[in-house]
Amino acid sequence: MTVQLNHTIVSAHDKHASARFLADLLGLDVSPEYGPFVPVEIPNGVSLDYADADGDITPQHYAFLVTEDEFDTVFARIQRAGLTYWADPHHTHEGEINRNDGGRGVYFDDPNGHVLEILTRPYGSGG
Template sequence: MPCTFNHTIVAARDRSESAAFFRHVFEAAEAPSWGPFTNLMLDGGVLIQFADLPTDVFPEIQNQHYAFLVDDDLFDRAHARLVDGGVEHWADPQQQRPGEINHGHGGRGVYFRDPAGHFLEMITSPYV
């Protein structure tokens, strides 16, 4: 069997809020949740698990970067939801082009943050 990506755990302060944000923006499917996780399923069977970090042990969440490859139709719908929801977004990871998208790598892309502060990227064309 070749190596494939199966799941990741995303740190949150409110796992339900973070999962709802991802579900809303990316149209991710709900998945059965258990224990400390609120789960979503992406195409290809990739599971995203949101878990609350206790503030007494982790006063700050170490922000991570997560990039999502989407088709043009989902990009249009998701970008519209970001704009309509007043979510800050940028064309570049340095946050120098606010309110814009980029046209790099033969597609379109945008950067924004989730409720926990993680830096998300949505692209329509893979880098390689």
């Protein structure tokens, strides 16, 4: 059996602004609105479908595996946007990147408090 993640729903206070935030940082397009969702398709075919939510949003974590060159590009966008970033998901090493498994990684928050991560090596891959 082949099982693949197709999409996940991301709660947002403003689905359009949140989808644009992610797409701009990662250099992706925002897809046309589909029902109550504003999708951002990741190149591996998975989409993050943003949906408006009332009240509090429980923060989730979304990690994006990128190449070394893509890391440089996205990280530059994070810095240009003036976003606070951390080397760890617990936000204890502010202004740093990590070098886990011989790669690089950095965490930052989206406007809804979701923790986003870019990394160049999957965790546990060695290096």
